[in-house]
Every structure is written in structure tokens, then in C-alpha cells.
Amino acid sequence: MTQNNAYPISSESLTSTLEFPRAVPAVRLPDFNRDVFCILGLPFDRVNLADAGRITRAAVERRQRCFLSTPNLNFAIACMEDEQFRLSVIQSDLSVADGMPLIWIARATGLPINERVAGSSLFQSLRHAVLPAGAQPMRIYFFGGPPGVAQTASEKLNASPSAMTAVGFDSPGFGTIEEMSDADTLDRINTSGADFLVVALGAKKGQAWIQHNLSRLRVPLVSHLGAVVNFVAGTVSRAPVWAQKTGLEWLWRIKEEPKLWRRYWADGVGLLTLLVDKIIPLALAARRGRPDISHFDAAVMQVHEDGGDCVMTLSGALGEPNIVRLRDVLPAAARSGRPMVLDCSGLSHIDSAALASLMLLYGACRAAGRPWAVLGINPGVRRQFELHCAQYLLQALA
Template identity: 75%
Template structure:
């Protein structure tokens, strides 16, 4: 999905809906790294505008909605993490992520829940001559997708249900049979809402993305239950104060173990990564001169594409990094990042490097970082981005 810093989307720049969107990443995305994942700096209104632009132009937008549980799981699951890195829009769906962003000085200030985005799209006024957004529900407990589709059509809104499928609890391959994909495509859905559990749902989307025709696709597990009315969503005050988890446990008591484990995981991350990162940012911020004199260069050699990074790379000189990464992404040669002169890398730079890493991984293109200084290696680790230091063969 293509957008610039002001989130004005040029339809002609968007990837075709029938191709994998991560092939050439959009390096103009305003992204920042939190807990090893890239997050777009967007408001709810921005996300709604991006989603509608995808539908109107019939161009692909794979939307990921990581919350704390999602982010913690991604730390130990490379494929799950790649599903976020290779998505077109990644929104912070959890107040703990916003708190971490604030503590580490990142400009991700608004929680944008996938449920809120769906509801906003549903309640928006339809411009004259505009058809309702066509929604297909895939997944959820038996009967819930059907109920969600029927409830959606029972009330007047900017959405209509055009199909549903409850594939059960089989493997990704079992749920990806040709008949299921054909039913989804035949519905001419604008928005495919998947509800298979976060890991399986993201994997299912990645597995089938090239065959699916719906322009807007996202795993929104709770949405199916909310629309069907089998679970009620937390009141606004709970959503904004970070207490939605208490409401979710009230509605779905079996979730208590997940939230308990998430709480323990958060405490560990605070001690090992977040607090040390916040302290390091206050003590070790590089001078403006180090950003101004930084070198970001791409050179095509006989066997490799060399991306040289030196000095301080980050938000202060991000335009230079965007241009260089765009050039590097167009090459098909093994990518080597020469970091011998690199002294500092911030969250914005790491997030863009993640997009390039995701494209290399998808293209099975070798990737390697060379001569990374110990201090810079520590920066990668504090941002939970140490996996970028590992080579791709």
C-alpha cells in the first residue's frame, strides 16, 4: 500500500491486488520500530482513509493489527513476525504499545484498534452514489461468521455482508482449498475479515494473498464475535485506559491465562529492553552533525548490491535512507549492508530496514550486515530488532 507522510494515496503507485505487496516495499511509509515490529504512525481517521482508498481503487492493502500479545509472540516466531513486516499497514492495537512508544520517545501516540477501524468504516456516512463496502467473514467459531454476516445486513450501515465461511480447525493447507478461495473471490468482497487466531490467521493470509482478489484483507479475530453479538466490546473508557483486558476476561474467562502471560512478558520487556532503551536515548543521543554528515550510499558490484551506512541514521535524515532503500530494493543481487562506519540507528531507520528485510526474505534474496559495532548491535537488541543482524542465505 502506498502513502506519503501526509497519507495522501496515489492509486497509480499502489501494487496490483493480484501480486504480493511486499515485493517492493513502500519506503515512504511513516513507520517506527516497537518491540521488533514496524508500526505506521497513523490516527484512526488516517487508517480509515487508507482502507477506503484501497477499496475504491481495488488495490491491495494487507492490514496487520499487532497488540501486546501479538508483539510478544512475534519475538519467538520469525514467520509470524514476517507477516507484520510484509503487510502494507501495521497499526498499534494495544495501549501497552502506546505506553512503550511514549517511554522511548516515539511519535506513535494513538491506539488504532482493528475493531475500532472496522466500526468506523461501518458507521461512516456513504457519499452519494457510493455502494456499501462488501464484507466477507472467514473463520470464527461454528455459526459465528454466519451470524455476523446476518447481523451486518440486518442494520443499515456502510457495509453489507456478502459471504461467510467457518473452515473449522484444520491446517493452513486444509483451509486454503480451491473451493474456499473461489467462494471468497466470487463474492466480490471489498474487505475480507479473517478470524482464525492471530498466528494462523496471518499465516493463512500470507499463504493465499496472491490468489485473493479482495483489496482489503485483515485478521480481526474479535470483530466477528463483536458483529455477531456473541461477545460485547469493552466500553470506551476501558479501551482508552488500557483496561480492556479486564472486560475481555469478563466476557471470555478463558482469556485470563493469555493476559497473565502477556503481563509477565511485558514486565520482562520493560526490564530488559524498554527501560534500558529509554535511558540510552537520554544519555547517548548523537549530535546533529553526525546526522548531517552521515553516508547512505548504494553501489551495484559484480556479485553484490552494497548498501553503505555510516554516521547516524534516523528520523533526522530519513529522506536519504528512503531513497537508498528504494534503489537497493530494485536490485536482484545479494544485499550487503556495510555498517563499519555506522554509529547510531534509531527506530525510524530500523523500521524501514525491516521493510527491506521483509522484501529480501520474500524474494529469497541473500541479506547480510557486516562490521556492526558492539554499540550499534546493542541498539538493535534494545529495539528487539537483533534478527536483522542474522544473515539470510
Template identity: 50%
Template sequence: MQPDFNREVYCLLGLPFDAIGLDAAVQRVQQAARERKPCFLSTPNLNFVVAAQTDAAFRNSVLHSDLSIVDGMPLVWVARLLGLPLRERVAGASVFERLRRDAGTPIKLFFFGGADGVARAACESLNAEPGALSCVGFDAPGFESVQAMSGEERIARVNAAGADFVVVALGARKGQAWIEHNRSRLRAPVISHLGAVMNFVAGNVKRAPPWLQRGGLEWVWRIKEEPALWRRYGSDGLAFAALLMRRVLPLALQSFLRRPSRQQLGAAKVSLEEGPQAAVLRLEGAWTAANLAPLRKAFTDAAGSREPLHLDLWGVSHLDSAAIALMSLLWASRTGNPGDALLFGVQPRVRRQIELSCSTYLLAE
């Protein structure tokens, strides 16, 4: 599926994030459900970012998403440090609760996953209270593999329920993998892995008070509710501290010291050259969120072509987070296309920007 290159999206620690608030995210989901327009919603938090550094398939699932929201205050703080307009935490649980309270847009849900009995309890609890969300089915496949829980009969049962939104709870990596594996087979327009939501709705786990959420301390409450989480949070915290020191702080310093000049911004242009073995998009000048319109059009045209594609960055003097994010969406849309070698001819300074952005997967070997 071709990505939308008109999204206002920024690269943060190797993943794309939409600059969107809670209200707009809710409206986007409601519109997708109403118009039956596919929307794969990803909710990257600190755990997502850390796991994506070493798990390419997990990272690619976020790159393939139609909407990627900042579900973690530490990521909002990093965005502020880097000057990115990701100013608001948009938690998946908050999107769900807002959808539930908005009586103007009824949405039918299917719960997939969860521990034994949780999906049933969540379904019954949701239907017992008035609200815009209703549950039309559930399935708890247990601890099977992604392939085992993707059989024809199981997918047919999900589709037969007529849901608008499939809420998945299988653990982040397996949940994202299941969505990637079955997205083209599911009829529900909206799909998202919202693991904690099912427990919240079922009443097995209480969500943290709003003041803890705003202060970035929801993880403390989650450990109180689910003590086994402390190992994951501790491991993620250490990995995140390393990313701060090795990637975030150097990138913040470089961004402050090396701003593109007006001349470099004015020199930005993109041209397409048809070569004997591949099409080449040749970029020049400095690319930032302020001048990406030509790049958006060029990438939209390129994403639809099955011919091998190369991006020549020899003439590029600067890339900001928005430009790198667009390149990641293009890269994801071309994954597996024979002959592609997206970024080559990258100047050392620009290569350093890409490396500090945790986006070295974009670079040709």
C-alpha cells in the first residue's frame, strides 16, 4: 500500500511520528471507520523505540503504518529537545477512551488477543455501558505463533463480525507482526495493537491517574498494577539512556550549530533521471519541513513505480527530521523491490545526520 507523503511526519530515533494531537488523531480514526478507509494505527512508546533499534521487522511495521502517534512522555521530551513539533503525548488508551465517549460516531470493535478470559470480559464490559463503541466479537488465540493464529477460519470469523476496528493485544512485537501478516486480509478499516486497553476495559488493570500520565510517571503506576513489567521498563530505561548519550544529545548539538543557510535552502531541487538499470532521483540543496513540497510529489510518483529506484544525495547539504521521515516512508514502500538502493552518494555531514537519527537502514551499503 502506497504511503501518504503529505503527512506531517518527523523522524525520532529512527521511527516516523505524525505531528498530531489527541483530537485530530481521534477524528482520523473516526473518519477511517466511517469512510471504510484503511488505517493502521501504531502507538510507539519507549519500548517500541528501543526494540526497533535491533528488530527490523518490528521497525518496518511502524514505517508501514498510516498513523503513528507519540505514546510516551520521554519521547515528547526528546522531541522538544530536538525542536520537533511533537508537543503532545497521544496515548493509544486515550484515543480509545475518547472514541468511547463520542456518541456521535458509533464504531464496532473486535477484540483479538489478551490472556484467557480477558477479551470476553472486555467485550461484555464495553457493551454493558452506553457509549459510541460496541463489541461485535472477540477471539483469544493464546500463545500460538503468528502463522498459527492467522488461519483462514480465524480470519474469516474476524471478518464475519463486521467490525470497524480490530483491537489487537498480543504483546507489541507479536501484535504488530500479526497486523502486518493479516492486514490485507482483514475487512475492518481500522486496526491497531492496543495491548493495555483490553485489560483496562476488562477491569483487570486500572489506568494511572491523569496527573501521573501528564508527568511521565505512568510507568510507575503500571509496575504497581503489573509488577512483572519492572524488568522490561528497567531494560528499556538503560537502553534509552544510551540512545540519549550517543544519538539524541549529539544530534541536538549538531542541529543547533549547523543550520542550513538561505542559499542552501534555495538550492533545494529534485530531478528524475531514467538510467539503464534504475531510475535515479537526484536531490540537491538543503531539505527541511519548510520546503518539502517538491519532495512529497516526487516520492508519491516514485512509490507507485515498480522500477528499481536510487536516490542520489551527493548534492544534498542538509536533511532535517521531516525530510528523513519522508525518506523512511519511501524506503518502507519499496522494501523488497529488487534493485533498489535508496540512498547513495551521501556526504559525510549528511550521513552523520542520518546516523544520529537512528536511520542508517536507509543507506545503501
């Protein structure tokens, strides 16, 4: 059963000055200047909680699209088997590590991502921010959650002063993505004037619903934050800070929602497998050191058109020492409408930073329906792709 309402704003001054935003463009090139790193086959931005707060607030202020993804370990493992789920993260505008196991993996493999940014923590940070004089609260629309929970969350959010106000909610039930994407539903969201659409449909379904509707939404900030609606409504209590920081939040979540034990058990088994197959070998490789800086200095990164294809030639060592050079050539490759071919016959080394940047290009090509192929990968470099769980980048797509 569907429940919805355009939730009344309690502040008369806000109601009188509310202007519904213009449409937010959904199709555009990725920001190749993002400081991203690959963990378990997904790109993660090197940001802390304060950084994520600044980025999301700026998106709201500028009416600039920001599709925020918050992968945790369960999310990352599921993405390995689900191409579309993985693509939803790759095509996000901001991807933060919402899980201590991901931080531990980053530390073990020498990556500079050292702070967990939980979606619920980010929401709370935005909620309790100090508003500048004359600034309006961020307008929130809750979409999803168990029956009645989105309404309760809206009421509780508006019951006390904060930097947020609820302007609408929907409890769409358990229909298909298409059934939850009818014109009336999207019109309610768009005409609410919301700044931040909080989706709670289950991670896979929520990400898929966002991707399905992003081009029709006029809300600048959109994210699937499944637990947030329950936390705000008070139907589920969030773990204490000590549990969040020590990686024991899963025990608290099981206490609050016993049915989650199966998910966490599967995550634990999956993590053990990844430790043996990927993480430990990658950590050992990181400790052996990367190539000499001369290999990065001599690297070649060029884009040209050849026989109807857009060809990007990559040779030498690619990674953090020359990542700026790689980022500089990616926009030209993304703007081309031709099939994308990566010639890696001269590539000798690739690290997490370079892989994550290539993922952004891959996501742009997939969004544009462009064929993708990688040529000339030697066994050593192929192994590097595999250890980073990024071997899907090597698969040719028509």
C-alpha cells in the first residue's frame, strides 16, 4: 500500500519564500578531478565527514546534481556479482566508504582512505549544522522505509529546530521499480521543492530506482540511506560511537534487527575469502613498493581517433605519482562519441588511483552506450586488475 504526503513546512517564512528549483541536469561528464581510489572494485573518494558535508551542501546551494553512494562491505561484495549495482556506484558523483572493514582494507593495502563516512553520520552532520544568518534549512523528502516510518521520520524531523525540514514523504510499498516510478510519484517529489531526497528501498533496489529516475528528478542531492529513515523515526537505535569506530556496529545492528544476522554472517565469510584471494596478496605487493619514479615520469597517456575508434594509449607505470596527467586526458576520451579502446600493450604497472579514474571513464562510456575494449594487457598487469577486483574493466562490451 502506498502512503504519501507533501509534508507541511512549519516555518511560515520558509513557506512564503520557497521557490521550486529548476531541473537539475542528470547527464554530464564525470568530474575526473575527483581524488578517487579503488577498493574491492569500486571507486571511493578520499574525503572525511567534513569534506562530504561541504560537497553535499555545495551541491544543494548550486542546484548541482550529486548522486551520493555509501558502499559498505555488504554493498561492495554484492557489486562483484551484480554489474548494474556496481555501475550505480561507478556513475555516482560521490562515493564514500561506509564501513570499517573498507577502511581496514585501505590501510592494509596502503591507500590514503582512513576515515569512515557513514551515510547516517553525514545526515546527522547536515541536520545539526549551524546555518549562516538568513540561510534556509535543507529541505528533505523521505522515500521508502516500512509503512508509516517515513511519515514518523518527517514529523520528528520537524518537531525540533535543526538545519533540516521535511517537505514530503512516500511509503511506496513493495512494488517494482517501474511501479514506484510513475509520473505522480515523481511529480510529488519534484514539486515539494526538496533539496535532499533520502531513498530507503534496500540497497540494490534503491540504487536502481535512483538510476532509473535520476534524469527526471529535480532534487540536487539524492542518496539511498536505508537506515536513516528508521534512525530519524526512532524505530531503530543507532549504535554508540565506540561501536561505530571499532567496527562492532554490526553487533548492535543485530541486537536492533535480529534478521540481519544472516547478512553479517555472509559478509564475514565473504571477507575471509577476499582476505586470502585479494587483500593479503595486494597488501604484500604494496609492501614490496611501487616502480621507480622514472617509470611514472616516462609514462605515455594519449588520446586519438583511429579508424572510427577513440583510442587511449597507456604505457609505463600509472598511478598516484602521475595521476594528474591521467586525469587531464580522460575528459577528451569521455567526450568522444566513438567506441572506446584502451591500448595497454606498453602498460607495466597500474595502481588503485589510476584504476579508480579509469572506472569513471568506464561509467561515462556505459552511460553513453559506447562500446569498450582493452587491448594488450600482459599477465602481470592483468593480475593487478584482478587483485583490485577490477577485472571487469578488461571485458569487451559491444
